[in-house]
Amino acid sequence: MFKVIHQIVALTERITMICDVHDMVAFLDRDGTIIEEKDFIKSPDEIEFIPGSIEAIRILKKLGYKIVVISNQSGIGRGILTEKMVKEVNESFIRKLMENGALIDALYFCPHHPDDDCDCRKPKTGLIQKAAAEHKLDLEKAVVIGDKLSDLELGKNLGGKSILVLTGYGKKEWEKLQDVTIKPDFIADDLLGAVNWLMNLSNHNPN
Ligand SMILES: [Mg+2]
Numbered sequence: 001m002f003k004v005i006h007q008i009v010a011l012t013e014r015i016t017m018i019c020d021v022h023d024m025v026a027f028l029d030r031d032g033t034i035i036e037e038k039d040f041i042k043s044p045d046e047i048e049f050i051p052g053s054i055e056a057i058r059i060l061k062k063l064g065y066k067i068v069v070i071s072n073q074s075g076i077g078r079g080i081l082t083e084k085m086v087k088e089v090n091e092s093f094i095r096k097l098m099e100n101g102a103l104i105d106a107l108y109f110c111p112h113h114p115d116d117d118c119d120c121r122k123p124k125t126g127l128i129q130k131a132a133a134e135h136k137l138d139l140e141k142a143v144v145i146g147d148k149l150s151d152l153e154l155g156k157n158l159g160g161k162s163i164l165v166l167t168g169y170g171k172k173e174w175e176k177l178q179d180v181t182i183k184p185d186f187i188a189d190d191l192l193g194a195v196n197w198l199m200n201l202s203n204h205n206p207n
């Protein structure tokens with residue numbers, strides 16, 4: 001009996017290892033990508049999901065992606081938001097997603113002012129390194145989706161794919177693309193468009 005249990009445990013560990021290796025991860029921006037950009041979101045009532053973004057998260061999950069939201073919340077460092085406000089907004093954001101069957105694996109935010117020179121404000125990879133350690137993520141298969149050049153640069157810094165969405169600041173950022181060396185792998189109208197592109201790429205059917 002003990003031997004059988006031992007074998008099952010060993011097998012489970014092997015399956016977990018195999019799954020870990022094959023897990024893809026999507027790092028999603030919050031404001032302007034999943035929910036409407038409103039400069040500094042102070043309270044849960046200001047959360048407004050961009051049409052299709054909840055469905056996009058559900059599809060990503062079905063495709064086997066781990067989903068980690070990475071958000072710069074410099075409003076804290078600027079004295080416009082408190083950490084408590086941001087946490088309340090995040091909790092409500094995650095709860096609303098869950099209620100709609102769209103589970104995310106984690107959410108991390110940088111509270112610092114751009115001048116603080118922290119290592120966690122996008123495009124720096126501090127939060128991603130933290131997420132990778134805490135959730136055993138394989139960064140080689142990472143995709144970053146966001147509405148700002150800093151999101152694209154983050155993708156480049158990771159050596160993964162990046163997709164610019166034209167929601168939020170996306171259209172303004174898109175105009176800047178010709179002046180910079182960072183090029184996204186794809187430009188999508190919105191998060192759902194980005195996920196559809198990934199779906200075609202992987203040739204998977206989420207159903
Ligand atoms: Mg954004």
Ligand SMILES: [Zn+2]
Nearest residue numbers: 110112118120
């Ligand atoms: Zn930071």
